Amino acid sequence: MNNWKKNFLLLFYLLAGILVGALIADLCKNIDFLSWLSYYLSVGFNPANPMVLDLSVFTLTFGFSFGIYIAQIFTIGLAIFVYNKSYIK
DSSP states (O other): OOHHHHHHHHHHHHHHHHHHHHHHHHHHTTSGGGGGGGOEEEEESOTTSOEEEEOSSOEEEEOOEEEEEHHHHHHHHHHHHHHHHHSOO
16 A cells, blocks of 8 residues: 555544544533543643734734543544554555
């Protein structure tokens, strides 16, 4: 398999794992015994209060936020496992 095909397949599996994990987290947030899957951690600069560099001539604003659910951690791990089992070496 070509190198770009393997990279594209990995990217596809990772994006699918992220989306499926977010869907599972959203569906499980109201179920008592599965609500732990919807715990969320956000890391980065707060978008509501970004870093601002005012240089009088122009202003630069920096903001970045990354968040992940517990369910996404599991589905990303599953996606990597499926990727390792799916492509022919």
